[in-house]
Amino acid sequence: MLSFEEKLAVIEEFEELERKDISLGRVNFHFEDSLYDKQIVVYRLHPNGNGFVFAGEIEDYPTDDKGMVNIRDYNADELREIIRESIDSLALSPAEKDPVMEEWLNSNDQALVLMREDDGYFVYADEQLEGSFNSYEEAAEFLTQEGFKRL
Template identity: 70%
Template sequence: MLTFEEKLSIIEEFQELTKKEISLGRLNFHFEESLYEKKIVVYHLHPNGNGFVYGGQLDQYAADNRGMVNIRNFDQDELRSIIQASIESLSLSPAEKAPVLEEWLNDDDQSLVLMREDDGYNVYAGEDLEGTFNTYKEAANFLDQEGFQPL
């Protein structure tokens, strides 16, 4: 297990994080450039070596109900990796994290394009916007009802 000082040294390598002192000698590190409300990447780093890193959007880590991953037993490489992944997850829009760009055709060889943009899904006929939907399922249902099938 890394000591508090070793963990602190690794965390401070990430220039994009801002240290905030909190109670009982614990530290939080904020990512102010986050595209989301969530800004805390390192949470409650304690002098005893315990602490958490935000991993709520990272499938490869077991996060608690707040999206935090306990880093008590992480080695140097694991700690660097999760911090980098956390920062990246807060730096990318949903469309960048899981892009969608699909062409759909109907029986008359007309095509529409389904594209994920920002927090939603848009359907285009050429450059004209045909519809905007909150979920992929809603957009796919619309296309299906209009007689289109994905390529």
């Protein structure tokens, strides 16, 4: 297990993080350029070496209900990796993380394009917006009901 000082040294390698000292000698590190309300990447790093990193937007990490991963037993490389992934997850929009651009055709060879933009899904006929949806499932259901099939 890395000491508090060793963990601080690794975390401070990330110039995009801003240190915020909190109570009882603990430290938070914020990512001020986050595209989300969430800005704390490293949470409550304690002088005993315990602390958390936000991984709520990253797949393959077991998180608590706040999206945090305990980093008490992480080595330097593991700590760098999860911090980089956390920062990247907060720096990319949903459309950048999971892009969607699909062409759908009907039996008359008319084409519509389904695209993910920002936090929604949009259906276009050329430049004309045909519909906007909150989820991929809603958009796909609309297209299917209108007689379109994904290519």
